[in-house]
Amino acid sequence: MAHSRLLPVLMFIALATVTSLDVSAGADFDNDDLIDSLLSRMTLEEKAGQLSQLAVQTTSAGPIVEIGGDDSIRNGRVGSLLNAYGVEATRKLQRVAVEESRLRIPLLFAFDVIHGFRTIFPVPLAEASAWDPELSRRTARAAAVEASAYGIHWTFAPMVDIARDPRWGRVVEGAGEDPFLGAALAVARVRGFHGTGPPDLSTMMTTAKHFAGYGAAEAGRDYNIADLSERTLREVYLPPFQAAVEAGTDTIMPGFNEVAGTPMHANHRLLNDYLRKQWGFNGLVISDFNGVENLIEHGVAATESSATQLAFNASVDIDMAGGLYQQQLPELVRSGQLRKDALDDAVRRVLQAKQRLGLFEDPYRYSDASREQAVARIPETRALAREAAQKSIVLLKNDQALLPLRKDIKKLVVVGALATDAESTLGPWSGPVRSEESVTVLEGIQQAVPSTTAVIHVPGASPESLDLSGIDDALRASNDADVIVAVLGETVRMTGEARSRMSLGLPGGQEALLARLVETGKPLVVVLMNGRPLALSLMSDQVPVILESWFLGSEMGHAVADVLFGDVNPSGKLPITFPRAVGQLPIYYARKNTGRPPSKESEYTSKYIDGSWTPLYPFGHGLSYTTFAYQPPRLSARRIAPDETLTINVDVSNTGPREGDEIVQLYLRQSTASVTRPVRVLRGFERVTLAPGETRTLAFQLDQDDLALLDHFFLRRVEPGEFTVFVGGSSATDNQASFEVTTGAQLAGPGCAIPRMLRENAVKTLINVGN
Numbered sequence: 191m192a193h194s195r196l197l198p199v200l201m202f203i204a205l206a207t208v209t210s211l212d213v214s215a216g217a218d219f220d221n222d223d224l225i226d227s228l229l230s231r232m233t234l235e236e237k238a239g240q241l242s243q244l245a246v247q248t249t250s251a252g253p254i255v256e257i258g259g260d261d262s263i264r265n266g267r268v269g270s271l272l273n274a275y276g277v278e279a280t281r282k283l284q285r286v287a288v289e290e291s292r293l294r295i296p297l298l299f300a301f302d303v304i305h306g307f308r309t310i311f312p313v314p315l316a317e318a319s320a321w322d323p324e325l326s327r328r329t330a331r332a333a334a335v336e337a338s339a340y341g342i343h344w345t346f347a348p349m350v351d352i353a354r355d356p357r358w359g360r361v362v363e364g365a366g367e368d369p370f371l372g373a374a375l376a377v378a379r380v381r382g383f384h385g386t387g388p389p390d391l392s393t394m395m396t397t398a399k400h401f402a403g404y405g406a407a408e409a410g411r412d413y414n415i416a417d418l419s420e421r422t423l424r425e426v427y428l429p430p431f432q433a434a435v436e437a438g439t440d441t442i443m444p445g446f447n448e449v450a451g452t453p454m455h456a457n458h459r460l461l462n463d464y465l466r467k468q469w470g471f472n473g474l475v476i477s478d479f480n481g482v483e484n485l486i487e488h489g490v491a492a493t494e495s496s497a498t499q500l501a502f503n504a505s506v507d508i509d510m511a512g513g514l515y516q517q518q519l520p521e522l523v524r525s526g527q528l529r530k531d532a533l534d535d536a537v538r539r540v541l542q543a544k545q546r547l548g549l550f551e552d553p554y555r556y557s558d559a560s561r562e563q564a565v566a567r568i569p570e571t572r573a574l575a576r577e578a579a580q581k582s583i584v585l586l587k588n589d590q591a592l593l594p595l596r597k598d599i600k601k602l603v604v605v606g607a608l609a610t611d612a613e614s615t616l617g618p619w620s621g622p623v624r625s626e627e628s629v630t631v632l633e634g635i636q637q638a639v640p641s642t643t644a645v646i647h648v649p650g651a652s653p654e655s656l657d658l659s660g661i662d663d664a665l666r667a668s669n670d671a672d673v674i675v676a677v678l679g680e681t682v683r684m685t686g687e688a689r690s691r692m693s694l695g696l697p698g699g700q701e702a703l704l705a706r707l708v709e710t711g712k713p714l715v716v717v718l719m720n721g722r723p724l725a726l727s728l729m730s731d732q733v734p735v736i737l738e739s740w741f742l743g744s745e746m747g748h749a750v751a752d753v754l755f756g757d758v759n760p761s762g763k764l765p766i767t768f769p770r771a772v773g774q775l776p777i778y779y780a781r782k783n784t785g786r787p788p789s790k791e792s793e794y795t796s797k798y799i800d801g802s803w804t805p806l807y808p809f810g811h812g813l814s815y816t817t818f819a820y821q822p823p824r825l826s827a828r829r830i831a832p833d834e835t836l837t838i839n840v841d842v843s844n845t846g847p848r849e850g851d852e853i854v855q856l857y858l859r860q861s862t863a864s865v866t867r868p869v870r871v872l873r874g875f876e877r878v879t880l881a882p883g884e885t886r887t888l889a890f891q892l893d894q895d896d897l898a899l900l901d902h903f904f905l906r907r908v909e910p911g912e913f914t915v916f917v918g919g920s921s922a923t924d925n926q927a928s929f930e931v932t933t934g935a936q937l938a939g940p941g942c943a944i945p946r947m948l949r950e951n952a953v954k955t956l957i958n959v960g961n
Contacts, residue, residue: 224550225541228293229534233266236293237533238519240269240540243300243476243510246283253279257513263297264290267516269540270298270344270508275622280341281557288553296544296553303345303383303394304363304619305329307337309571309744310628312582313617313721314349314375316740318365318765319812320581321853321875323378329578330382332571334394337621339565341557343547344395346443348379350430351400354776356766357410359689362618362721362741364405366765367778367809369426370872373433380437388546391555395543397441398434400478402460403427404445410775412690416447421865423449424900426780432469440543441474444481444506453488455481456500466505474539476508477501483512494518499527507536567627572745579742579749581851584762585813589734592713594756594815597639599672604632605664605707606677606700607649608719617721617741618686627744631677631717634747638755646671650707651699653681658699661706668710675754676707677717682741685721694725694772701728708732717750723768727806738762756815761851761877763812763920770806773798779809779921780868810855810872810920816846816882820854823917823927832897832908832935838890838927840917844880851879855923856890857916863909864901870916890917898937906937 229237245256253274255262262268263286274280280299288294305311311329312320320326330348337345352372353361365372376398383394403416403423418427431442442465444454454460455477465471482501483494491497498518501509509515522528548555565571585593595602608614609632612625636645650664651657668674678700684691695701707714715735718724729736737760739750752758769777788797797803819842826837842854856874860867874890897913898906910931918925 221545225538225545228295228541229537232293232537234520234523234533236266237537238515239265239267240295240537241508241519242268242513242516243270243272243508244268244513245272245511246274248273248279253283255283256511257516260286262516263287266291266293266295268297269295270300272300272511274299275301275337275340275342277341277557277559277562281554284553284557295541296549298343298395298544298549299341299556300344300346301337301342301621302347302619303333303337303342303621304347304349305617306333306575306623306743307340307621308566308623309333309336309568309575310616310620310623311575311578311743313362313741313743314364315362315366315721315765316582316617316742317578318371318375319584319738319740319762320578321371321763321765322581322877323374325578325581326375326378327382328574330379331385331392332574334383334385335392336565336571338392338394338556339558339561341562342394343549343556344397344441345383346397346399347383348376348396348398348434349400350376350398350434351405351445352427352430353405353766354778355407355410356694356722356769357690357692357772357775358405358407359412359686359691359722361405361766362685365430367767368765368780368872369429371765371875372430376430376434377437380434380439384438389548391558391561393547395440395547396434397443397476398431398439399443400445400447401431401442401454401465402445403449404447404454407447410690412688413446416445416449418449420450420904421900424904431465435465435469435471439473441476442471443476443478446478446481446484448488453485453490455506456485456490456504458504462505472539474507474543475505477506477510477512479510480512482506482509482514495522498522502528502532502536507539575743576745576748576752579745580752580758582740582742582762583749583753583760584738584764584811585753585760586736586738586768586807586811587730587734588813588815591815592735593715593737593754595673595715595754597643597755599639599643601644601646601671602635602639602673602675603664603668603671604635604645604647604675604677605650605668605703607652608679608681609647609677611681611719614680614682614719615741615746616682616743618682618689623744629745629747631719631747631750634749634751635675635754637748638751638757651703653679653684653696653698653700655698658702661699661703664703665706665710668707668712671712673713673715674707674710675715675717676704677719678704679719679724680721691722692772694723694769696724704729704733715754717754723766725769725771725806727770730806738764759815759848759850761812761814761853763810763853763855764807765809767805767809768807770801770804773801774803774805777805780871782866782868808920808922810853811922812853812920814846814850814852816844816848816850818850818852818880818919819843819845820918820923820925822925823915825915825927825929827929829930829932831932832894836892836929838892838915838917839887840890840925841885841887842878842880843885844882847882849879849881851877852919853877854888855918855920857921857923858892858896859914859916860897860899860909861912861914863899863911865899867899870921872921894935894937897931906939908935908937910934
């Protein structure tokens with residue numbers, strides 16, 4: 191193999207030979223000419239190959255391409271590979287492409303780098319609980335540094351689906367129920383994966399998924415249809431995608447769902463007319479795994495050929511894993527059923543992506559063994575994982591200030607099989623990391639207390655079994671305990687893709703275990719491990735302390751112990767509503783009033799006869815070991831024109847005994863409009879650190895994008911009338927002030943507004959393919 195310093199020269203020579211370009215080794219040439227020349231020399235089969243992504247299986251003999259083996263690469267029948275990673279494996283496969291294929295076009299290597307790679311950060315739903323876009327940018331940046339060192343160019347993240355039904359397993363992969371928070375974190379993660387952009391070797395291509403409405407799966411059942419109104423689609427499910435596009439995401443992935451009778455992989459209206467034409471997205475659209483072939487089961491295509499034609503005409507550039515584009519596109523073009531110029535446009539987008547990453551200059555630039563070894567376990571990255579985990583923990587309940595615990599406890603009993611489940615600490619989509627490198631909750635507690643504290647662990651009951659025989663052992667161990675810490679919830683196999691649940695209680699024998707622990711009368715702390723909101727009404731009634739820890743990644747045990755013993759003051763806030771019972775679903779804070787809103791005074795209002803209609807824990811809820819007080823918001827004006835900016839100042843004070851972080855949230859309500867409006871919508875948030883007794887004045891600004899609605903014709907418009915702002919520590923705050931917008935105005939642009947806060951963050955980066 192040639193020395194790495196000679197590779198750029200060899201690539202120039204190879205490309206000059208193949209494409210008949212008049213260039214000498216190392217000469218400067220026009221990149222568009224290079225791509226045009228490649229397109230002119232490619233066969234239809236080779237063009238279809240560039241639009242085909244095949245999966246790779248890792249075997250003892252090395253990586254194996256699932257369809258056609260290495261011959262698919264040699265024959266130019268594949269343009270990118272899924273699930274190949276590691277310098278040795280990616281170099282082997284890339285060498286076949288650039289040394290043994292006719293046109294020597296390098297491959298793209300793609301992998302689901304969702305919340306870390308070698309170091310695992312909190313699952314996205316957990317990290318959303320930090321309400322800290324800069325933290326999300328930093329963790330995505332660290333993940334990109336690690337993954338790119340293993341030869342990976344492209345991640346299928348961020349997942350920006352809004353989810354309001356926690357029965358859906360993939361709620362764990364997103365930012366929760368709110369489009370404003372979701373959009374802010376989408377922007378942060380795109381920027382984090384990108385970094386400074388090429389030629390930085392840690393730059394990764396990003397994918398905003400799953401476009402669109404996938405999180406609205408009917409009955410919370412994965413892969414199901416999404417029965418959405420046009421208004422709900424535009425107001426709730428599309429804004430995070432628009433924010434990701436404006437931030438420069440390279441790729442969009444359609445969802446497995448249908449919207450209004452059309453599967454997303456065949457949805458020309460949304461993928462082409464809306465995404466490409468209205469938003470100006472010129473990047474790649476890649477199918478989800480076998481998403482093109484799934485059009486047959488959807489019932490809109492009878493054959494593989496027709497499925498391919500539908501997806502390609504809908505603007506799906508790349509077929510992932512199914513091989514249909516590889517098999518069907520050439521003949522569809524030859525027969526005139528697909529336009530050759532459309533095929534060339536799609537291939538051009540793929541080649542531009544490779545070009546921008548510098549792969550034509552040096553196809554091995556992401557495959558450096560020394561760099562791979564260097565990023566394996568960086569202390570700073572583990573420290574970031576611990577910080578992210580600490581900030582992602584939400585204190586749901588803390589009666590009598592039982593937390594924080596003293597470290598000099600004589601005997602602490604840790605109950606629950608999850609306390610030692612290292613695999614589940616990582617959560618779904620944890621990549622190639624070894625679970626033994628993760629810190630379990632039990633290990634974190636053991637390392638946090640002195641040797642004089644006896645820490646006893648008894649599983650008691652499992653989330654995966656109804657066997658209750660271990661409960662008596664847990665009770666015996668707890669007889670003389672000073673405190674019981676029960677680690678309860680879901681295993682990693684109960685959440686994520688294809689992991690929808692009908693019930694949201696504690697699975698297995700855990701409910702019975704908890705009931706018996708409550709009967710002991712001992713101080714009891716529940717630490718939840720889960721990837722979705724659970725229905726915890728009975729627990730909330732009977733247990734004094736509930737700590738929502740989610741799946742926190744590699745440093746979970748340390749972070750949980752940091753909070754349990756008060757080394758860290760919890761600051762997380764819920765990014766999604768917790769229901770009292772499954773029968774309330776879907777439940778979310780930005781609901782709309784009916785003509786008969788819920789009322790205790792009248793029987794004939796919108797509520798239940800067998801329980802409360804209110805959530806158990808509202809969106810934005812989260813406690814601290816200190817307390818915070820808010821003064822009424824002060825407005826810069828009581829009457830504004832639609833083109834004026836309103837400033838809202840609010841004083842926030844730490845009225846408790848210790849320093850703490852508060853996430854200050856601003857919500858907006860329009861009293862009357864031409865179309866119904868939510869009771870409130872999030873329009874700003876800020877994390878602030880306050881010492882005991884300290885008061886800080888925070889300023890928020892609202893402009894016409896924040897005030898705008900979509901009218902009957904889906905035109906963006908500010909309508910005159912009364913508005914109310916709410917500023918506080920959760921969506922349930924009643925700390926408010928009102929103002930009036932004196933006149934109306936129609937706004938330009940597509941029918942999804944990017945509010946001020948998001949617009950300021952949506953900075954395009956160099957890697958934005960085609961833009």
